[in-house]
Amino acid sequence: MNTIGIGLLGAGTVGGTLIHRLVTEHAAIAAKTGLDLQIRRVAVRDPSKPRTFDIPEGLLTTEPAEMITDPEVDLVVEVMGGQDPAGDLVLQALQAGKPVVTANKELIAARGAQLIAAAEESGVALLFEAAVGGGIPIIRPLSETLAGERLTRVMGIVNGTTNYILTRMSEEGTAYADALAQAQDLGYAEPDPTADVEGADAAAKAAILASLAFGTWVGLDHVPHSGISEITAADIRYARDLGYAIKLLGIAEDTPAGVSARVHPVLLPLEHPLSAIRGATNAIFIEGPAIDTLLFAGPGAGGDPTATAVLGDVIDAAREILAGAQVAPRIRFSEAALADFGGVPTKWYVRLEVDDRPGVLAQIAAAFGEANVSIKSVWQEGTDDEATLLIVTHRAPEDAQQDALAAVKHLDCVNAVAAAIRVESEEL
Ligand SMILES: NC(=O)c1ccc[n+]([C@@H]2O[C@H](COP(=O)([O-])OP(=O)(O)OC[C@H]3O[C@@H](n4cnc5c(N)ncnc54)[C@H](OP(=O)(O)O)[C@@H]3O)[C@@H](O)[C@H]2O)c1
Numbered sequence: 222m223n224t225i226g227i228g229l230l231g232a233g234t235v236g237g238t239l240i241h242r243l244v245t246e247h248a249a250i251a252a253k254t255g256l257d258l259q260i261r262r263v264a265v266r267d268p269s270k271p272r273t274f275d276i277p278e279g280l281l282t283t284e285p286a287e288m289i290t291d292p293e294v295d296l297v298v299e300v301m302g303g304q305d306p307a308g309d310l311v312l313q314a315l316q317a318g319k320p321v322v323t324a325n326k327e328l329i330a331a332r333g334a335q336l337i338a339a340a341e342e343s344g345v346a347l348l349f350e351a352a353v354g355g356g357i358p359i360i361r362p363l364s365e366t367l368a369g370e371r372l373t374r375v376m377g378i379v380n381g382t383t384n385y386i387l388t389r390m391s392e393e394g395t396a397y398a399d400a401l402a403q404a405q406d407l408g409y410a411e412p413d414p415t416a417d418v419e420g421a422d423a424a425a426k427a428a429i430l431a432s433l434a435f436g437t438w439v440g441l442d443h444v445p446h447s448g449i450s451e452i453t454a455a456d457i458r459y460a461r462d463l464g465y466a467i468k469l470l471g472i473a474e475d476t477p478a479g480v481s482a483r484v485h486p487v488l489l490p491l492e493h494p495l496s497a498i499r500g501a502t503n504a505i506f507i508e509g510p511a512i513d514t515l516l517f518a519g520p521g522a523g524g525d526p527t528a529t530a531v532l533g534d535v536i537d538a539a540r541e542i543l544a545g546a547q548v549a550p551r552i553r554f555s556e557a558a559l560a561d562f563g564g565v566p567t568k569w570y571v572r573l574e575v576d577d578r579p580g581v582l583a584q585i586a587a588a589f590g591e592a593n594v595s596i597k598s599v600w601q602e603g604t605d606d607e608a609t610l611l612i613v614t615h616r617a618p619e620d621a622q623q624d625a626l627a628a629v630k631h632l633d634c635v636n637a638v639a640a641a642i643r644v645e646s647e648e649l
Pocket of ligand 1: 266
C-alpha cells in the first residue's frame with residue numbers, strides 16, 4: 222500500500238470534517254486511489270475544546286511546527302486560517318520539501334507569489350482548490366484545464382453570505398439589516414460580517430482568480446472593492462423593473478490597459494446565468510474566444526464541500542510524492558501591466574431624488590455630458606416636489622463616471638444621489 226502521512230494545521234469546520242472523512246472513508250479512498258492516507262499529527266489551539274468529530278487518540282498537538290519537523294508527516298494541510306502564523310508555517314513546510322494543501326484565500330491572496338516561488342524552489346506542490354468557491358472545482362480548471370485558452374474575463378459570485386442576503390432582499394423584499402440578521406441566525410454570516418458584506422473576502426478570491434486566469438500576480442492592493450451594505454430593497458425592485466438583478470461580483474478582465482480585478486455590486490441583466498444564482502451558492506462564469514463561456518456553480522463554503530476540495534488536493538499531492546517527481550508550479554506568473562481602475566470602462570445606474578420642475582433633466586444631462594458620460598436611459602417615478610429619476614449611463618472610464626456623479630450631487634435641483642451602482646452588461 223502507498224502510505225502517505227498527513228499533518229493538519231487546524232481541526233475546525235474544514236479540518237474536523239477532513240479528519241472525519243479521512244478516518245471513515247479511508248477504505249473507499251484507498252480502493253479508488255490506491256492511497257493509504259494516514260493522519261499523523263493535528264495542531265490546534267485548544268486540545269480540550271469539544272469537537273464535532275472525534276480525533277483519533279494521540280494525534281493532537283499545540284505545536285504546529287511539529288508538522289515541519291516530524292519525518293512521519295509527508296504532506297501538510299493548512300486549515301487554520303488567517304495569515305499569522307499560517308503563512309510562516311506554510312513557507313517553512315515548503316522549504317522543508319513538504320507539499321502543502323491550503324484552503325486559506327486570505328493567505329494565498331496576500332503571500333501567494335512568495336509561497337508559489339518557495340514551492341517551485343523545493344520542487345513540491347502548493348495546492349489551494351478550496352481557497353475560492355469552497356467545493357466548486359475552479360482553481361484546477363483555471364490553472365490546468367484552461368491553461369491553453371486566452372481567457373478574456375472571469376466573473377464570480379464568490380461570497381455566499383452576500384448572495385444569500387441579496388436573494389432574501391430580492392425575493393421577499395426584506396430590508397438589508399433583516400436579511401443580514403437571518404444570514405447570521407443560519408450561520409451564513411459571522412457575528413462580525415464586515416469582511417463578507419464590505420467585499421474584502423470576495424476581493425481576496427478575485428485576486429486569486431485574476432492571477433490564475435491571466436498568469437500575472439494580482440496583489441490585493443490592486444483589487445478595489447466595495448460591498449452591499451448600501452443596497453436597498455427599493456433598488457433591487459427598480460433594477461428588476463429595468464431588467465436587471467443586483468449581485469456582488471468579483472470581476473477579473475484582460476483589458477487593453479492591462480489586467481483588472483475588482484469587486485462591487487452590479488446590476489446584471491436578468492438573463493445572465495449569474496443572475497439566476499440564488500442563496501449561499503457560489504458561481505464563476507468564465508469567458509474565452511475558444512470556449513465561449515463556462516459556468517461553474519455549487520456550494521462555496523461548508524465543512525463537507527470544502528473538505529472534498531481539500532481531499533482532492535491531498536490525493537493529487539500524494540500521487541506526486543509517490544511518483545517522486547520534482548513538481549513544477551501548475552501555472553507560471555510573468556510580469557504584466559495591471560490596469561488602473563480609474564481608466565476601466567464602467568456603466569452606472571444612478572437613482573436621484575430631484576425637484577420635479579422644467580429644466581431639471583437638462584441640467585442633469587449637462588452635468589453627465591461635461592464629464593464625457595452619455596446617458597443611455599432615464600426613467601421617472603413620482604411627480605410634484607419629489608421625483609425619482611433612474612438613470613443608466615453608457616460605458617465611460619470609471620474616473621469620468623465618478624466626476625459625473627460628483628457634479629450631479631452638487632446640482633441645486635438634485636436633493637440626493639440615493640443610489641449609484643455599476644451595471645455589467647454587453648451593451649456599450
Ligand atoms: N468554513 C468554510 O466553509 C470554509 C470554506 C472555504 C475555505 N475555508 C478556509 O479554511 C480555513 C479554515 O476555516 P475553518 O472554517 O475550518 O476555521 P475554524 O473552524 O476557525 O478552524 C480553525 C482551526 O485552526 C486551529 N488554529 C487556529 N489558530 C491556531 C494556532 N495559532 N495554532 C494552532 N491551531 C490553530 C483552531 O484550533 P482550535 O480548534 O483549538 O480553536 C481550529 O481547529 C480558513 O482559511 C478558511 O478561510 C473555510
